[in-house]
Amino acid sequence: MSRLSHHRSNSAGERRALRNGLLFASPWLIGLTVFGLYPILSSLYYSLCSYDGIREPRWIGLHNYHKMFFEDELFYKALYNTLYMVVLGVPLSILCGLSVALLLNQKVKGIAVYRTIYYLPSVVPVVASSILWLWLLNPDIGLINVGLQHLGIKNPPTWLGDPVWSKPALLMMGIWGVGGGMVIYLAALQNVSETLYEAASLDGAGSMLKFRNVTLPMITPVILFNLITSLIGTFQYFTEAYVMTSGGPQDSTTFYALRLFNSAFQDFHLGYASAMAWVLFILTLVCALVVFKSSLRWVYYDGEVK
Amino acid sequence: MTPTYQQCRGVLPLSLLTGLGFMAMGCGANKGGPTEITYWTGWSGHEFGIQQGLVDQFNRTHPGIHVRLISQFGNSGYQKVRIAFAGDATPDLMSTVWADELADYAQRGVLTPLDDYLARSKRDFDKEYVPALRSSLRVDGKIYALAVTTDTSFIVFNKQIFREVGLDPNRPPTTPDELLRASKACTNTRPDGGLIRYGFRPSDLRTWAHVFGGDWYDPSTKRITANDPHNVEALKWMCAFNSFLDPRRAEAFQATFGNEKTTSGPFFVGKIAMWQTGEWAGEYLKRYGPNVEYGYFPLPAPPGGRPNSSYVNGSVFVIPKASSHKKEAWEFLNWLTQEEPVRIFCSTIGNVPPLVSVGEAPRFKNDPLFRFAVGLSRGKTGFGPPGISMWSTYSSEISRAEEKATIGGEDPKAVLDDLQKRMEKEFAETNEDLGRG
Numbered sequence: 001m002s003r004l005s006h007h008r009s010n011s012a013g014e015r016r017a018l019r020n021g022l023l024f025a026s027p028w029l030i031g032l033t034v035f036g037l038y039p040i041l042s043s044l045y046y047s048l049c050s051y052d053g054i055r056e057p058r059w060i061g062l063h064n065y066h067k068m069f070f071e072d073e074l075f076y077k078a079l080y081n082t083l084y085m086v087v088l089g090v091p092l093s094i095l096c097g098l099s100v101a102l103l104l105n106q107k108v109k110g111i112a113v114y115r116t117i118y119y120l121p122s123v124v125p126v127v128a129s130s131i132l133w134l135w136l137l138n139p140d141i142g143l144i145n146v147g148l149q150h151l152g153i154k155n156p157p158t159w160l161g162d163p164v165w166s167k168p169a170l171l172m173m174g175i176w177g178v179g180g181g182m183v184i185y186l187a188a189l190q191n192v193s194e195t196l197y198e199a200a201s202l203d204g205a206g207s208m209l210k211f212r213n214v215t216l217p218m219i220t221p222v223i224l225f226n227l228i229t230s231l232i233g234t235f236q237y238f239t240e241a242y243v244m245t246s247g248g249p250q251d252s253t254t255f256y257a258l259r260l261f262n263s264a265f266q267d268f269h270l271g272y273a274s275a276m277a278w279v280l281f282i283l284t285l286v287c288a289l290v291v292f293k294s295s296l297r298w299v300y301y302d303g304e305v306k
Numbered sequence: 307m308t309p310t311y312q313q314c315r316g317v318l319p320l321s322l323l324t325g326l327g328f329m330a331m332g333c334g335a336n337k338g339g340p341t342e343i344t345y346w347t348g349w350s351g352h353e354f355g356i357q358q359g360l361v362d363q364f365n366r367t368h369p370g371i372h373v374r375l376i377s378q379f380g381n382s383g384y385q386k387v388r389i390a391f392a393g394d395a396t397p398d399l400m401s402t403v404w405a406d407e408l409a410d411y412a413q414r415g416v417l418t419p420l421d422d423y424l425a426r427s428k429r430d431f432d433k434e435y436v437p438a439l440r441s442s443l444r445v446d447g448k449i450y451a452l453a454v455t456t457d458t459s460f461i462v463f464n465k466q467i468f469r470e471v472g473l474d475p476n477r478p479p480t481t482p483d484e485l486l487r488a489s490k491a492c493t494n495t496r497p498d499g500g501l502i503r504y505g506f507r508p509s510d511l512r513t514w515a516h517v518f519g520g521d522w523y524d525p526s527t528k529r530i531t532a533n534d535p536h537n538v539e540a541l542k543w544m545c546a547f548n549s550f551l552d553p554r555r556a557e558a559f560q561a562t563f564g565n566e567k568t569t570s571g572p573f574f575v576g577k578i579a580m581w582q583t584g585e586w587a588g589e590y591l592k593r594y595g596p597n598v599e600y601g602y603f604p605l606p607a608p609p610g611g612r613p614n615s616s617y618v619n620g621s622v623f624v625i626p627k628a629s630s631h632k633k634e635a636w637e638f639l640n641w642l643t644q645e646e647p648v649r650i651f652c653s654t655i656g657n658v659p660p661l662v663s664v665g666e667a668p669r670f671k672n673d674p675l676f677r678f679a680v681g682l683s684r685g686k687t688g689f690g691p692p693g694i695s696m697w698s699t700y701s702s703e704i705s706r707a708e709e710k711a712t713i714g715g716e717d718p719k720a721v722l723d724d725l726q727k728r729m730e731k732e733f734a735e736t737n738e739d740l741g742r743g
Contacts, residue, residue: 050735050738050739052414052739053388053391053392054391054414054416055415055739055740071731138562140564154498158557158558158561158562159561160561161558161562249557250709250710250713265388267702
């Protein structure tokens with residue numbers, strides 16, 4: 001303690017402490033500047049240029065943005081496809097994740113085994129699970145359609161072969177991977193104090209009422225967390241479409257990030273892709289802010305009264 | 307080990323700073339050993355092995371040069387090429403560029419024109435190569451690439467099915483209308499409307515437009531010609547198949563097709579009677595459909611169209627401008643594109659040879675399907691990319707336009723007019739970027 005206070009009064013020592021501090025933080029600082037800040041800022045500059053990656057970028061002002069909003073029909077298609085996934089996929093994943101967590105929160109024999117089983121899919125790399133689902137969704141020999149045919153459905157959907165069913169197929173596949181969110185819900189559920197349930201019981205609450213008035217409010221912070229992360233994740237929906245459908249059929253799975261990637265690395269319109277990235281960033285930011293703003297009304301932190 | 311080109315690049319600024327002669331101290335530091343050149347290829351598996359065999363043979367017989375072959379397989383390999391060009395980190399030679407992209411790179415000034423090298427080595431490009439490659443390996447009048455393979459497109463048909471539905475298996479369709487009628491005759495539906503088999507569904511408007519006599523670009527006026535009346539005719543004809551093949555049902559049916567490279571390929575199991583494919587079909591049929599009795603015919607052209615057309619787009623060999631061993635790279639490329647290596651490579655991987663003379667080899671002469679394909683490749687109506695720098699984008703937009711009309715039911719003329727408008731704009735913008743205004 002005394003050494004510290006001694007240093008504090010000594011400006012040379014202070015400078016040294018600062019220098020050492022910066023030195024220790026430098027891997028992170030350099031990393032952030034070189035690999036984070038610099039690319040991010042250059043992408044902003046490139047978004048105002050025509051840039052093919054080989055020749056020098058040529059300044060074209062807001063032309064890329066103009067093209068995006070007024071000329072590129074695929075942009076709107078990609079935006080629609082992505083919003084479809086956000087609007088349907090995000091609530092679905094929360095609903096399913098939470099339901100499974102509730103089921104796995106029961107005191108049943110062998111619960112650890114069930115939990116592991118439900119969590120397992122989220123350990124599988126996305127590319128591997130995508131390939132697996134390609135087989136499951138195969139219209140002819142896939143397990144899903146074979147099962148549906150056994151149930152008496154004569155002409156089951158062709159899933160990824162049909163623009164109407166391709167997105168629902170991907171949503172279905174997304175549900176398979178709710179284990180990641182489930183674990184977080186489970187942790188939150190186990191943190192809900194027994195005394196609250198006891199008090200509710202004494203007041204005569206049944207299990208539905210207990211869920212509505214005790215469980216749900218107590219885990220809202222975790223729901224908010226999952227909502228935000230899956231919102232951001234879904235806006236960037238990419239891998240599954242890249243691996244399984246390459247955006248087809250008829251552009252029905254051309255999601256925003258896939259279109260961005262193709263503009264950049266297929267058409268080599270790096271400037272345009274940068275502009276798309278910025279629009280996506282702003283879009284995600286606005287949605288996240290709206291969710292945060294609304295959360296003031298529905299998220300309960302410890303001991304808060306609303 | 308001799309430093310690779312990439313390693314040397316890092317050395318460059320340092321050696322300049324310290325005033326040391328870079329060429330003497332850096333990459334030139336061979337100390338009498340062979341000069342190492344790096345060669346990227348997109349071939350993989352079995353084909354990579356054969357390529358490696360040829361490289362080994364060259365290395366044995368050319369003590370002054372050592373070629374290091376690196377596989378850049380798959381999509382990401384081809385993307386890496388672009389990034390390598392962007393960062394000036396290209397190898398000395400690469401075959402990881404599609405003919406489709408050649409103009410794109412050539413007009414951006416990152417490739418070495420080969421005319422002088424060819425002349426010095428006394429090669430007669432126009433005599434050696436098949437017609438389609440003579441034009442598609444040239445950009446703005448200069449030769450930017452060579453090829454060791456080429457391909458052809460035609461239709462393979464199932465003779466048994468033809469007989470079964472009353473078509474003459476010895477007289478396959480010779481016009482688009484006949485093809486349409488034959489396709490209808492071969493199509494079989496279940497009582498509920500689901501498909502059991504269809505005859506033929508044309509795909510690849512890019513090629514069919516050419517068959518119908520259309521073009522996508524006019525080099526004389528330097529204009530995009532997406533809505534050329536022949537192109538519109540071709541697309542209308544493609545849409546006419548919807549009169550007996552409900553596109554939604556056909557798409558659903560196609561989604562059940564197995565992989566062409568397995569015994570469950572749609573042609574092998576009789577789900578389609580006619581198959582638009584290329585010379586590799588012979589090998590596939592032998593392997594996956596040995597019991598199919600088949601015949602083949604060229605893409606049928608209407609009167610005034612281009613009979614025996616086929617589209618050429620293989621991977622091609624280029625020497626990047628940034629290579630510091632262009633001379634050695636050329637020496638290897640010159641060797642690799644001679645008759646003997648080309649014969650070995652094409653006959654073992656089952657591709658049509660790009661050199662006219664190699665087509666005479668027994669492997670190609672004795673196999674009837676190959677003889678037919680080689681004949682097609684020598685025809686005057688073979689064609690390749692039009693040599694404009696935005697062709698990759700244009701090409702994928704043509705596919706989208708095709709889908710919009712054939713599956714989406716939009717008007718063919720309107721779709722191509724729209725494509726014309728957009729591609730004109732894209733072309734103008736690219737030219738502006740390249741300073742070619």
